[in-house]
Amino acid sequence: GPIPQHLAIVMDGNRRFAKQQGREAEEGHKDGFQKLVEVLRWCLDLGIRYVSVYAFSTENFKRSQREVEALMQLAEIKYKEMIEENGFCQDTGMEVRVLGDMSMAPPNLQEAAARVMTHSAQLKNKQGVLNICFAYTSSHDMAEAAGAMQDGLSDGSLQMNDISECLLERCLCAGGDPPVDLVVRTSGETRLSDFLLWQSRCAHIHFSEALWPALSFRHFAAAILEFQRHADTREDLRNEALAYTGGNSSGNGGQVGSNHVGSSRAHEGLLSAVFNGAAASWAASLQGLLDILQEHSVKMMGKDIIRRCEADSNGNLQQNGHSEIVNGRYWVNGAVRDEVGTLGGILGKMPAPCTPGMGPESGAKNGVTRRRGKGRENGRKACDKTPVCLSHVSDSCGQREQGVDSGEGASPGLTGRAQAFIERRREQWWKWVTAKGGEEVDRTFREDGC
Numbered sequence: 001g002p003i004p005q006h007l008a009i010v011m012d013g014n015r016r017f018a019k020q021q022g023r024e025a026e027e028g029h030k031d032g033f034q035k036l037v038e039v040l041r042w043c044l045d046l047g048i049r050y051v052s053v054y055a056f057s058t059e060n061f062k063r064s065q066r067e068v069e070a071l072m073q074l075a076e077i078k079y080k081e082m083i084e085e086n087g088f089c090q091d092t093g094m095e096v097r098v099l100g101d102m103s104m105a106p107p108n109l110q111e112a113a114a115r116v117m118t119h120s121a122q123l124k125n126k127q128g129v130l131n132i133c134f135a136y137t138s139s140h141d142m143a144e145a146a147g148a149m150q151d152g153l154s155d156g157s158l159q160m161n162d163i164s165e166c167l168l169e170r171c172l173c174a175g176g177d178p179p180v181d182l183v184v185r186t187s188g189e190t191r192l193s194d195f196l197l198w199q200s201r202c203a204h205i206h207f208s209e210a211l212w213p214a215l216s217f218r219h220f221a222a223a224i225l226e227f228q229r230h231a232d233t234r235e236d237l238r239n240e241a242l243a244y245t246g247g248n249s250s251g252n253g254g255q256v257g258s259n260h261v262g263s264s265r266a267h268e269g270l271l272s273a274v275f276n277g278a279a280a281s282w283a284a285s286l287q288g289l290l291d292i293l294q295e296h297s298v299k300m301m302g303k304d305i306i307r308r309c310e311a312d313s314n315g316n317l318q319q320n321g322h323s324e325i326v327n328g329r330y331w332v333n334g335a336v337r338d339e340v341g342t343l344g345g346i347l348g349k350m351p352a353p354c355t356p357g358m359g360p361e362s363g364a365k366n367g368v369t370r371r372r373g374k375g376r377e378n379g380r381k382a383c384d385k386t387p388v389c390l391s392h393v394s395d396s397c398g399q400r401e402q403g404v405d406s407g408e409g410a411s412p413g414l415t416g417r418a419q420a421f422i423e424r425r426r427e428q429w430w431k432w433v434t435a436k437g438g439e440e441v442d443r444t445f446r447e448d449g450c
């Protein structure tokens with residue numbers, strides 16, 4: 001099924017998680033950061049290229065001084081660690097952008113944020129983008145965007161007929177990114193809390209009961225499956241599912257759209273369960289999926305990883321007597337990592353991006369043809385040498401240079417003057433970032449990389 005291109009996460013429940021364990025709130029935030037890194041790996045494995053997280057809202061400044069300072073410190077430390085040799089950025093290939101009102105952050109944090117942005121903007125072979133929304137709320141972002149347009153009108157760089165929804169969108173912090181497809185909020189709270197409201201206007205929203213640091217892969221998979229279940233392309237998917245199960249002669253002859261050897265039954269089972277309503281309940285579908293994963297992990301990976309797993313009340317996989325350490329990894333990690341790979345194949349009908357032996361070549365080798373629904377590219381070209389082409393992504397707030405890409409003068413929906421206005425804003429932003437970070441950005445990476 002479709003994989004969200006842009007996932008937004010409200011990482012809620014850190015303090016409650018810490019409290020449950022008799023620990024300080026700050027410890028919960030540290031755990032929360034670790035969970036973020038884990039979730040980002042799941043995202044990359046599944047082909048989710050843009051992830052935006054709510055790390056600190058402007059409202060959070062109202063928390064105790066101690067907690068605010070701890071969060072600022074944590075962010076500063078993590079930004080610095082991210083750009084170390086073999087640190088997060090190098091390891092994952094993710095460009096990190098810090099979005100929000102940077103002027104509200106202490107100077108040290110501003111510098112660390114600027115450095116992680118300049119450093120990661122120059123990564124070769126980018127795999128995706130992480131937007132860390134810090135000192136951010138949508139209302140603030142929209143007011144800033146409106147203010148910027150007002151300034152443009154005042155100084156004559158914009159005229160009234162340049163003002164449009166498109167321009168306003170491009171003036172937002174994440175204005176050039178693809179729209180958010182899926183919002184996940186943890187901890188059982190069912191609010192959006194002023195997070196990426198404009199960008200999420202067509203998104204599916206998934207509320208998970210799990211506290212953020214306790215989010216398991218099973219919870220995450222439930223969100224993706226729910227997204228798929230509600231996808232606009234449902235009809236398309238249904239046809240595809242029918243084709244896979246032999247019900248539609250215009251399909252690919254019942255061949256499975258996966259590059260996994262031997263996963264045809266997994267697809268048939270999953271797709272018919274999910275899209276033909278054969279499953280007794282959604283929980284049953286998920287359980288069925290996990291059963292399939294377990295079975296195929298053993299068969300396809302050739303590893304005796306999971307013979308039997310059960311989930312505890314938090315949805316975490318628990319050992320049930322038969323598993324073992326695989327390749328030096330503790331079995332739960334091994335199981336979860338391999339599940340991700342397999343699940344990537346099943347959910348996206350493509351292998352987990354750039355996982356060795358699971359690239360497009362392996363599909364060709366297996367003689368498997370992939371079918372796609374209309375307009376559902378969703379970053380599926382991810383396994384080329386340059387897994388994600390970010391040439392359309394700006395260096396500033398992520399303005400997409402559609403006009404440049406398409407060879408036209410301006411982005412669709414923007415007048416030439418509005419386009420120039422956006423370009424100028426972007427330049428100013430980068431000037432600020434590079435001055436703060438004390439580093440010139442080699443922007444040729446964009447041409448090189450793509």
Ligand SMILES: CC(C)=CCC/C(C)=C/CC/C(C)=C/COP(=O)(O)OP(=O)(O)O
Pocket residue numbers: 011012013014015016017029030032033036054055056057060074075076078079132187
């Ligand atoms: C640098 C970086 C990206 C850091 C990320 C660390 C992190 C996970 C921050 C989230 C902070 C936050 C306000 C979470 C909301 O949970 P809460 O504290 O409101 O918990 P509660 O709902 O249980 O009170």
